[in-house]
Amino acid sequence: MSPMAAPQFGVISGAQVQGALAGREKQLVELVEAAYRWHGVGESVNPPSYFLRFPDRPTARIIALPASLGGDVRVDGLKWISSFPDNVQVGLPRASAVLILNDPATGYPFACLESSIISATRTAASAALAAKHLTRGRARPARVGFVGTGLIARYVHAFLVGTDWSFDEVGIHDLSADSADGFRRYLDRAGTAGRITVHDSAKGVLLASDLVVFTTIAARPHVHDPSWFDHGPVVLHVSLRDLAPEVLLRAVNIVDDIEHCLKAETSPHLAEQLTGNRDFLAGTLADVICGRITVPEDRPVVFSPFGLGVLDLAVGKYVYDQVAHSGDLHVVDDFFHDLNRYG
Numbered sequence: 001m002s003p004m005a006a007p008q009f010g011v012i013s014g015a016q017v018q019g020a021l022a023g024r025e026k027q028l029v030e031l032v033e034a035a036y037r038w039h040g041v042g043e044s045v046n047p048p049s050y051f052l053r054f055p056d057r058p059t060a061r062i063i064a065l066p067a068s069l070g071g072d073v074r075v076d077g078l079k080w081i082s083s084f085p086d087n088v089q090v091g092l093p094r095a096s097a098v099l100i101l102n103d104p105a106t107g108y109p110f111a112c113l114e115s116s117i118i119s120a121t122r123t124a125a126s127a128a129l130a131a132k133h134l135t136r137g138r139a140r141p142a143r144v145g146f147v148g149t150g151l152i153a154r155y156v157h158a159f160l161v162g163t164d165w166s167f168d169e170v171g172i173h174d175l176s177a178d179s180a181d182g183f184r185r186y187l188d189r190a191g192t193a194g195r196i197t198v199h200d201s202a203k204g205v206l207l208a209s210d211l212v213v214f215t216t217i218a219a220r221p222h223v224h225d226p227s228w229f230d231h232g233p234v235v236l237h238v239s240l241r242d243l244a245p246e247v248l249l250r251a252v253n254i255v256d257d258i259e260h261c262l263k264a265e266t267s268p269h270l271a272e273q274l275t276g277n278r279d280f281l282a283g284t285l286a287d288v289i290c291g292r293i294t295v296p297e298d299r300p301v302v303f304s305p306f307g308l309g310v311l312d313l314a315v316g317k318y319v320y321d322q323v324a325h326s327g328d329l330h331v332v333d334d335f336f337h338d339l340n341r342y343g
């Protein structure tokens with residue numbers, strides 16, 4: 001048996017990741033849709049995320065998301081993502097991450113990618129995909145609202161605009177005036193916002209919006225009144241813990257993956273605990289995409305995406321292929337060493 005060539009290991013920087021993803025919003029939303037479809041038909045392995053928490057740093061966590069994706073992508077891997085909310089005070093993003101890609105034939109890891117950008121990108125692409133499918137059959141929302149206006153809000157807005165959404169009005173609310181101001185300045189720079197209104201409450205944003213994006217870091221529900229949703233908005237509940245169970249129980253609830261989402265004290269998990277069942281769930285986004293369920297046009301709809309590792313793999317492999325194809329992959333020489341079994 002002739003020995004295989006030694007596997008290579010490449011490292012991809014955030015700058016390279018951003019270069020590979022910039023301006024590709026439509027393509028990336030299609031890729032994320034394909035990943036959801038593959039996941040929906042079992043062409044994936046996506047075990048529960050593992051949460052590392054610290055007794056001495058209760059607001060911080062690091063999450064491991066192992067996954068395997070089939071379909072046209074065929075890659076295994078692990079995302080390892082930290083959330084340290086206090087970073088924002090010292091001028092660093094809350095989240096930092098790496099993604100390891102493994103070769104499905106040998107198991108060898110072949111790349112390590114900066115992954116905060118990949119994570120934000122797949123999250124925003126998933127939100128834009130949900131906005132598209134959950135508003136099907138409705139008048140296209142022209143009033144969007146953001147509750148929590150940090151980095152993920154910026155990515156979601158960029159993906160909506162990059163997939164041909166335009167808005168007459170953008171409502172924003174954040175507990176931090178600095179964050180609201182920073183997002184407002186981003187919107188001004190982007191030049192694509194309509195009228196921008198800064199609200200002093202989530203209620204103000206909700207009542208003024210037909211499409212609402214929650215991207216806070218709230219640990220428990222702070223929106224309790226279901227009547228704020230009586231006009232039937234589509235809500236992208238990206239931060240997962242903002243809405244009280246009472247709100248969900250009056251809405252059409254769509255998740256990315258039922259088993260994943262009903263964990264870790266998310267709002268859907270709280271609703272399950274309150275009711276003792278899962279009857280309040282209509283289904284998954286893959287069900288909507290594939291036409292297995294139809295979303296009513298006249299009721300509030302809440303999409304709660306737990307965030308699947310398979311999406312990170314899809315986007316990460318896309319980045320790897322772009323960088324490798326361009327010839328700019330930084331290979332670490334001799335990364336795998338002592339490969340001869342008997343020395």
Ligand SMILES: NC(=O)c1ccc[n+]([C@@H]2O[C@H](COP(=O)([O-])OP(=O)(O)OC[C@H]3O[C@@H](n4cnc5c(N)ncnc54)[C@H](O)[C@@H]3O)[C@@H](O)[C@H]2O)c1
Binds near residue numbers: 085123148149175215
């Ligand atoms: N579901 C997913 O797949 C997924 C993926 C990535 C991030 N996220 C979540 O998105 C959220 C936002 O991440 P980020 O990186 O933008 O964080 P960030 O720290 O940059 O921004 C969060 C903002 O929310 C504000 N905020 C906190 N509580 C609030 C409240 N009750 N009302 C209004 N504003 C409030 C903060 O002041 C801050 O400006 C996090 O909860 C993160 O876990 C979800």
